[in-house]
Amino acid sequence: xxxxxxxxxxxxxxxxxxxxxxxxxxxxxxxxxxxxxxxxxxxxxxxxxxxxxxxxxxxxxxxxxxxxxxxxxxxxxxxxxxxxxxxxxxxxxxxxxxxxxxxxxxxxxxxxxxxxxxxxxxxxxxxxxxxxxxxxxxxxxxxxxxxxxxxxxxxxxxxxxxxxxxxxxxxxxxxxxxxxxxxxxxxxxxxxxxxxxxxxxxxxxxxxxxxxxxxxxxxxxxxxxxxxxxxxxxxxxxxxxxxxxxxxxxxxxxxxxxxxxxxxxxxxxxxxxxxxxxxxxxxxxxxxxxxxxxxxxxxxxxxxxxxxxxxxxxxxxxxxxxxxxxxxxxxxxxxxxxxxxxxxxxxxxxxxxxxxxxxxxxxxxxxxxxxxxxxxxxxxxxxxxxxxxxxxxxxxxxxxxxxxxxx
Amino acid sequence: xxxxxxxxxxxxxxxxxxxxxxxxxxxxxxxxxxxxxxxxxxxxxxxxxxxxxxxxxxxxxxxxxxxxxxxxxxxxxxxxxxxxxxxxxxxxxxxxxxxxxxxxxxxxxxxxxxxxxxxxxxxxxxxxxxxxxxxxxxxxxxxxxxxxxxxxxxxxxxxxxxxxxxxxxxxxxxxxxxxxxxxxxxxxxxxxxxxxxxxxxxxxxxxxxxxxxxxxxxxxxxxxxxxxxxxxxxxxxxxxxxxxxxxxxxxxxxxxxxxxxxxxxxxxxxxxxxxxxxxxxxxxxxxxxxxxxxxxxxxxxxxxxxxxxxxxxxxxxxxxxxxxxxxxxxxxxxxxxxxxxxxxxxxxxxxxxxxxxxxxxxxxxxxxxxxxxxxxxxxxxxxxxxxxxxxxxxxxxxxxxxxxxxx
Numbered sequence: 001x002x003x004x005x006x007x008x009x010x011x012x013x014x015x016x017x018x019x020x021x022x023x024x025x026x027x028x029x030x031x032x033x034x035x036x037x038x039x040x041x042x043x044x045x046x047x048x049x050x051x052x053x054x055x056x057x058x059x060x061x062x063x064x065x066x067x068x069x070x071x072x073x074x075x076x077x078x079x080x081x082x083x084x085x086x087x088x089x090x091x092x093x094x095x096x097x098x099x100x101x102x103x104x105x106x107x108x109x110x111x112x113x114x115x116x117x118x119x120x121x122x123x124x125x126x127x128x129x130x131x132x133x134x135x136x137x138x139x140x141x142x143x144x145x146x147x148x149x150x151x152x153x154x155x156x157x158x159x160x161x162x163x164x165x166x167x168x169x170x171x172x173x174x175x176x177x178x179x180x181x182x183x184x185x186x187x188x189x190x191x192x193x194x195x196x197x198x199x200x201x202x203x204x205x206x207x208x209x210x211x212x213x214x215x216x217x218x219x220x221x222x223x224x225x226x227x228x229x230x231x232x233x234x235x236x237x238x239x240x241x242x243x244x245x246x247x248x249x250x251x252x253x254x255x256x257x258x259x260x261x262x263x264x265x266x267x268x269x270x271x272x273x274x275x276x277x278x279x280x281x282x283x284x285x286x287x288x289x290x291x292x293x294x295x296x297x298x299x300x301x302x303x304x305x306x307x308x309x310x311x312x313x314x315x316x317x318x319x320x321x322x323x324x325x326x327x328x329x330x331x332x333x334x335x336x337x338x339x340x341x342x343x344x345x346x347x348x349x350x351x352x353x354x355x356x357x358x359x360x361x362x363x364x365x366x367x368x369x370x371x372x373x374x375x376x377x378x379x380x381x382x383x384x385x386x387x388x389x390x391x392x393x394x395x396x397x398x399x400x401x402x403x404x405x406x407x
Numbered sequence: 408x409x410x411x412x413x414x415x416x417x418x419x420x421x422x423x424x425x426x427x428x429x430x431x432x433x434x435x436x437x438x439x440x441x442x443x444x445x446x447x448x449x450x451x452x453x454x455x456x457x458x459x460x461x462x463x464x465x466x467x468x469x470x471x472x473x474x475x476x477x478x479x480x481x482x483x484x485x486x487x488x489x490x491x492x493x494x495x496x497x498x499x500x501x502x503x504x505x506x507x508x509x510x511x512x513x514x515x516x517x518x519x520x521x522x523x524x525x526x527x528x529x530x531x532x533x534x535x536x537x538x539x540x541x542x543x544x545x546x547x548x549x550x551x552x553x554x555x556x557x558x559x560x561x562x563x564x565x566x567x568x569x570x571x572x573x574x575x576x577x578x579x580x581x582x583x584x585x586x587x588x589x590x591x592x593x594x595x596x597x598x599x600x601x602x603x604x605x606x607x608x609x610x611x612x613x614x615x616x617x618x619x620x621x622x623x624x625x626x627x628x629x630x631x632x633x634x635x636x637x638x639x640x641x642x643x644x645x646x647x648x649x650x651x652x653x654x655x656x657x658x659x660x661x662x663x664x665x666x667x668x669x670x671x672x673x674x675x676x677x678x679x680x681x682x683x684x685x686x687x688x689x690x691x692x693x694x695x696x697x698x699x700x701x702x703x704x705x706x707x708x709x710x711x712x713x714x715x716x717x718x719x720x721x722x723x724x725x726x727x728x729x730x731x732x733x734x735x736x737x738x739x740x741x742x743x744x745x746x747x748x749x750x751x752x753x754x755x756x757x758x759x760x761x762x763x764x765x766x767x768x769x770x771x772x773x774x775x776x777x778x779x780x781x782x783x784x785x786x787x788x789x790x791x792x793x794x795x796x797x798x799x800x801x802x803x804x805x806x807x808x809x810x811x812x813x814x
Contacts, residue, residue, distance in 0.1 A: 040513045042450040042496025044809050045536075063493055063536060086470055086766075088451025088495070106447045127767040129452075129470060175723070175769060176787050220682070220723045240725060240745060275627070276683070276701075294683075316582070316627045316812065318647060338647060359493075359810035360534040362582060380583050400810045402451050403766035405723065 043088040046105050047398035052077045058390045065386040069108040075099040081122040086129035088399035094123040112150040124173040133179050140165030153197045160186040170215025172406045182212035182226045208235040208246040217406030249296040274317030274337045281308035305331050315361040323352045348375040356396035367393035450495040453512050454805035459484045465797045472793040476515040482506040488529040493536035495806035501530040519557040531580040540586050547572030560604050567593040577622025579813045589619035589633045615642040615653040624813030656703040681724030681744045688715035722768040730759045755782040763803035774800035
């Protein structure tokens with residue numbers, strides 16, 4: 001079983017082909033219509049980049065690694081996030097100003113827009129693609145819309161005991177037309193069953209810990225983990241339990257012990273499971289926490305170059321990429337997961353905001369806001385592969401998200 | 408942390424919506440062209456069903472759960488398999504007769520076809536979508552084509568020591584323009600690096616065990632496992648090792664001990680990893696083997712209703728679905744993975760050939776060849792959700808495969 005032989009160029013080869021990793025932009029411009037858009041186009045390799053300053057989206061193609069269009073008029077897109085219809089044709093954009101905008105990636109036009117709250121922080125879409133949910137700060141609560149028409153179907157107020165609406169964070173889709181979310185102001189986690197949208201049933205887990213500020217669903221949809229701003233630890237719910245309950249994990253990991261000033265809240269949706277371990281940003285500390293998902297205990301801490309914001313696994317779990325809050329936000333670090341060591345520090349540009357991996361992981365796209373650039377790296381060579389000019393880019397979202405839970 | 412409260416219909420609700428899980432077929436027929444096809448259509452919720460008797464494909468939409476068209480002229484489609492371009496527009500169909508056919512899901516037409524071998528058994532596509540590889544029985548070897556034009560780029564002959572070509576099985580894509588495959592006649596596993604397609608470099612691991620007959624890549628691309636027909640055990644390669652080698656696992660699991668007659672070879676590409684465990688069909692035995700992926704030792708055996716053919720995990724890993732060879736091929740069994748028990752036995756129709764899950768797992772599509780039906784089940788309620796008439800359906804393939812390794 002141990003003999004290995006190498007044949008250099010052992011095969012009969014027949015024709016040359018440039019393998020640049022991305023097709024030439026020209027290939028994507030064939031068969032265009034009067035509007036300049038292709039008459040027919042698959043949507044599996046499309047994506048959008050948020051231009052926060054201009055309230056605009058840049059459309060991108062991840063095969064050609066190029067921008068292919070732009071749309072504006074989406075309002076305040078600071079902290080905006082995006083989900084996609086399951087046919088990967090439409091993007092639903094949740095703006096900070098409470099705007100929910102539906103954008104057609106094929107016509108590159110806005111097809112619907114509602115102002116659904118005063119201050120919003122993201123959304124989710126159910127597996128069947130019929131319901132879009134938005135989580136809101138002002139007023140608090142969750143609103144649920146028809147995905148096709150953006151008609152409001154249900155308003156889940158998320159009331160605290162004093163009758164005020166709580167700010168909602170950490171919204172994610174669950175199977176069977178359910179959504180899960182956390183209430184910052186009431187220390188609770190809710191599961192809303194929207195199977196009968198005329199009468200949603202809401203289960204509330206109370207006393208989960210102080211001030212859940214964001215949350216994530218593991219890629220298999222089993223575990224929901226809420227970060228706690230008000231105390232040292234996190235809340236964990238095992239959704240495969242017949243009667244899910246919340247329990248505390250990682251109590252005393254250091255959040256409250258000697259907190260550094262927190263320059264930017266980490267984004268927990270970026271929390272990452274790779275193999276047996278979850279990789280979490282330690283709030284206010286220059287560390288990534290490694291948690292064993294069998295025991296939900298801390299397995300290691302990896303020192304990094306700043307306060308982590310996004311901690312994201314390459315789809316195969318072999319690497320974890322980390323970006324940082326100000327003042328260290330010109331850097332990216334790459335963690336090798338088998339050795340749990342930082343193996344590379346990159347400086348892709350100024351003010352790194354977000355990262356998005358190609359679905360099979362060969363590339364990562366990195367938004368460098370103050371460089372007006374999106375840099376595309378080869379994740380195997382760690383070399384720059386391409387770059388795209390985008391004005392003040394922030395979030396990057398690819399259509400392949402449509403096929404995954406919790407994104 | 409333990410209090411749980413239920414609010415029946417606690418929310419203000421605003422409008423009714425039928426949540427059938429699939430939109431009505433009418434929704435998909437709007438905006439049609441003269442050909443009856445939609446003028447613009449996303450491709451994230453499309454798929455194809457192999458009609459083996461007629462050499463045809465039925466096109467399906469997984470949102471409406473309907474068939475939306477048909478194309479024929481694809482030759483002998485017994486044992487056919489399909490990969491998709493990364494834009495999810497094109498299907499590459501590998502026929503048993505050696506035909507490789509490129510089909511446009513938007514125009515529902517064949518756009519390219521080559522007879523590339525006398526007897527072929529499947530294929531793969533690289534992450535960048537530029538290279539399509541076909542594995543062949545007669546003559547043996549692997550051929551590599553340009554994905555856009557189907558131009559032959561390389562012919563990897565896979566020679567045995569006696570100079571004859573070996574039959575090739577278990578082909579899968581690896582990162583960095585590499586492919587991995589097994590040679591049935593030479594007891595070896597090859598990794599072909601096609602970064603420079605004019606001079607592919609082939610690494611061969613020899614003496615891996617007798618007669619590898621199929622193989623699978625774990626979803627993270629780390630482990631390649633070849634089933635051995637000629638002996639009691641399997642060959643495992645850890646592709647994250649700096650110098651990958653093959654080692655034997657599960658020696659003596661029973662294949663060679665008291666073999667039952669084997670009515671149909673299991674399909675190893677269906678092998679499944681769910682959480683920490685892999686679920687494998689035991690050749691010739693009425694058992695599913697459960698293997699701990701940390702130690703690669705047998706952890707359990709689950710008795711099932713027949714000789715397993717496909718053993719497939721729902722995308723969240725909570726369930727494993729199993730179909731069987733003749734004479735038990737009118738049944739499907741569902742394994743609950745936390746308890747590792749069979750929790751349901753279904754009889755969807757006659758001669759169950761294949762299963763395919765919706766990408767987020769809410770539905771499974773099941774081809775019942777001798778009933779001329781594809782049945783769609785809700786995987787949570789285990790009830791039939793919809794059914795589609797298709798003539799002698801076999802393989803079912805959804806475009807979301809484009810975004811995953813090893814499929």
